[in-house]
Amino acid sequence: MTPAPYDLAIIGGGAAGALVAMHCLARDPGMRIAIVEPRAALARGVAYSTTRDEHLLNVTADRMGWHADLQGDFVAWLQAVDGEGAADVGHDFMPRRRFGDYLAARLADAAASGSVVHVHEHAVACEDAGRTVLLASGERLHARACVLATGNASRPLPWPVPAEVAARVCEAWDLAAIAAIPPDARVAIVGTGLSMVDIVLALRGQQHRGAITALSRHALLPLPHEPTHMALDVDIDALAMLPLRARMRRLRALAAEAMAGGLPWQGVMQALRPYGVRLWQSLSPADQARFLRHVVRGWDVHRHRIAPQVVDMLDAMRADGQLRVDAARLAAITADGGQVVLHAAAHGAGAARCWQVDHVVNATGIQSRFPVAGDALQASLLAAGLARPGPFGLGVDVDGDGALRDRHGTAGAHLFAIGSLRIGAEWESIAVPDLRLQAARIAARLRPAARSS
Ligand SMILES: Cc1cc2nc3c(=O)[nH]c(=O)nc-3n(C[C@H](O)[C@H](O)[C@H](O)COP(=O)(O)OP(=O)(O)OC[C@H]3O[C@@H](n4cnc5c(N)ncnc54)[C@H](O)[C@@H]3O)c2cc1C
Known part of the structure; x- marks a missing residue:
């Protein structure tokens, strides 16, 4: 039955x-x-x-x-x-x-x-x-x-990983694999967003001593929340009427006004937070496509903010040289004597580069x-x-x-x-x-x- x-x-x-x-x-x-x-x-x-x-x-x-x-x-x-x-x-x-x-x-x-x-x-x-x-x-x-x-x-890494170093390449959410990284290993993290932050925090928590390099195209890191979490007064109806370019101009002006008045720019993003769906759906399809092509990376670091104490910790690790954040258009992974080599193609004025490390963590997102x-x-x-x-x-x-x-x-x-x-x-x-x-x-x-x- x-x-x-x-x-x-x-x-x-x-x-x-x-x-x-x-x-x-x-x-x-x-x-x-x-x-x-x-x-x-x-x-x-x-x-x-x-x-x-x-x-x-x-x-x-x-x-x-x-x-x-x-x-x-x-x-x-x-x-x-x-x-x-x-x-x-x-x-x-x-x-x-x-x-x-x-x-x-x-x-x-x-x-x-x-x-x-x-x-x-x-x-x-x-x-x-x-x-x-x-x-x-x-x-x-x-x-x-x-x-x-x-x-x-x-999201998987977009390049094949040579079999001889496959065990040295892991996913950001694989906490057991991160925990197994030896304390003196040189680690490269592909991605500089929230998952990268998680990995750096985990490595620091396990007393990691080796160098950590975080790599992404634009090397943009998540920005901090500010302590009051105050939402500023933003006319959402007026904002939702604007096309993307004018909307972004308006938001930048509001943030600049806030800061000139001694208020945090984060208050503008805080005001938008409950209206995210409406603001997205009020963009034309062409503007949504433009947002995805040109705006999303900058938007994400302002929108998906992290605790201020975490930003302080990342800054301290960068200041003492343990953490580096590099902009790179990665193009391939190869193996060299058991180590992993990440290759960036030449781009614009930048020459081709490579990073030779012991472990790679994929933090490229969802x-x-x-x-x-x-x-x-x-x-x-x-x-x-x-x-x-x-x-x-x-x-x-x-x-x-x-x-x-x-x-x-x-x-x-x-x-x-x-x-x-x-x-x-x-x-x-x-x-x-x-x-x-x-x-x-x-x-x-x-x-x-x-x-x-
Ligand atoms: C690292 C990280 C930190 C975050 N921090 C915050 C935060 O601080 N605050 C906040 O508001 N949001 C945060 N988020 C956003 C987060 O995505 C949501 O808060 C929430 O965890 C999403 O939950 P979910 O159930 O949609 O997805 P998931 O957490 O991905 O859960 C989906 C579940 O579905 C199961 N599943 C998938 N496919 C199948 C299938 N075919 N059959 C059966 N089961 C299946 C998976 O096993 C999984 O357990 C964070 C996200 C991440 C990744």
């Missing part, structure tokens, strides 16, 4: 999957939910699986609650666990592992009725308009609706193109016509609630996406403040349909 279908199947049990389950259970505690997630623990995913205290959140604790109306809930949980000493941590950047603990605890509370089942499996296909999930084991799981919460896939090469689930969605690529091929095409648009552009009632799969449609679609809003809308939309009697 086929078992009764679940009310909801969630594919991916990281922060986004956990948030969907929590929002659904808040509306309907009796809902029967299956979360398909190969990791041992739910609610952690890539970002919150780290066990290192030096890996900090890049959002302050007072804005990391699981629900938009309960933004202080993470701080309340910290106080309950740590005692009153945690009262002042609202503006602190807490260790990410603590946020994973918090989400896991809140998910367990929400699921106390036993209505959430963790299926320790990998989903490889969706069938029947999203109501059947095919698992890697060959089993099928039936549900009235399905949410894709599959998160971030790391893959957003749909379908990601080698992802069986995404390939199946595309082949079955249940999904089509989002704008510019980024993520999937969705309606305003996250329902997938099929190959004809029609949004269905059974299959939804949350998180980075919505990046082309919404742009701001990765951080917890965005995920909890998406989760709330999916839960509201599912309520009438996805409930077995």
Whole structure:
């Protein structure tokens, strides 16, 4: 006999999957939910699986609650666990592992009725308009609706790695491989964004003594948050009317005005934060394409800021010579006597260069193109016509609630996406403040349909 279908199947049990389950259970505690997630623990995913205290959140604790109306809930949980000493941590950047603990605890509370089942499996296909999930084991799981919460896939290095040095090249999120790097090794990190920062923090935490070189085309590092987190007064309606070039000019002028008045430029970015989706969607497709081509790198370092103490630490490591940040257009990796050699082609006035190191870490970021090469689930969605690529091929095409648009552009009632799969449609679609809003809308939309009697 086929078992009764679940009310909801969630594919991916990281922060986004956990948030969907929590929002659904808040509306309907009796809902029967299956979360398909190969990791041992739910609610952690890539970002919150780290066990290192030096890996900090890049959002302050007072804005990391699981629900938009309960933004202080993470701080309340910290106080309950740590005692009153945690009262002042609202503006602190807490260790990410603590946020994973918090989400896991809140998910367990929400699921106390036993209505959430963790299926320790990998989903490889969706069938029947999203109501059947095919698992890697060959089993099928039936549900009235399905949410894709599959998160971030790391982008592979774009060059072949010679077999003799393959063991010396690892991924930024492979914490065990980073922990195994010997303390005197010369390390090159490809990428200078948030993942690079994580690796440098981890190496420093394990008393690394060897030289670290971070390389990227523009050598732009994430900029710091400022301590007040004040949002300045920005006329969002007026901004959203402007085309890209005029909009960027206006933002630069606002930042300059703020600084001339003794206020932090970060206050301008802080003011835009709740309107990220609207600002993206109010650009014409041509301006969105221009943004992706010309603006995104500079935008990202201003938008995805990090804790000021982390910036101070990076500056100190650069000042004492342990950390170098070089601009380079890398073109190849070769091996030389067991060492790894990174090659940059000559570019403009710059001559060809190379860096000979003991270990290389790939921190080039996340893959957003749909379908990601080698992802069986995404390939199946595309082949079955249940999904089509989002704008510019980024993520999937969705309606305003996250329902997938099929190959004809029609949004269905059974299959939804949350998180980075919505990046082309919404742009701001990765951080917890965005995920909890998406989760709330999916839960509201599912309520009438996805409930077995
Ligand atoms: C290093 C790092 C630090 C970050 N720091 C912050 C921060 O401080 N604040 C903030 O707001 N945001 C932060 N972010 C953004 C972050 O992306 C989100 O906060 C959140 O973790 C995203 O969760 P997710 O569940 O969408 O993705 P993921 O964490 O990638 O989780 C997706 C899960 O889906 C599972 N999965 C994938 N495919 C399948 C499949 N086919 N079948 C079954 N399971 C599958 C994976 O195993 C994984 O556990 C950070 C991101 C990273 C990478």
